[in-house]
Amino acid sequence: MKYPAIDMKATGARIAELRIEKGISVKALQTYLGLARPQAVYCWQRGEYLPSTDNLLALARFFGVTVEDILVTTE
Numbered sequence: 438m439k440y441p442a443i444d445m446k447a448t449g450a451r452i453a454e455l456r457i458e459k460g461i462s463v464k465a466l467q468t469y470l471g472l473a474r475p476q477a478v479y480c481w482q483r484g485e486y487l488p489s490t491d492n493l494l495a496l497a498r499f500f501g502v503t504v505e506d507i508l509v510t511t512e
Contacts, residue, residue, distance in 0.1 A: 439512055446484030447509035453482040455500045455507065470495055 456466060467475045470492055481488050497504045
């Protein structure tokens with residue numbers, strides 16, 4: 438059995454896809470999450486790093502999906 442890992446680039450693309458699909462701006466997402474600046478959202482979308490667990494849960498609720506619907510794994 439192969440150990441699953443999170444594909445950061447694909448997960449970032451999924452976050453961008455969900456955001457665009459729902460017609461949500463980066464600014465609106467930034468405001469909802471209480472982020473000081475939008476750079477975190479852009480970094481997530483580029484796959485530079487992943488959202489914290491708290492932010493990942495908030496994203497799932499915001500988009501109306503599960504956390505597993507956001508995370509893309511290499512398995």
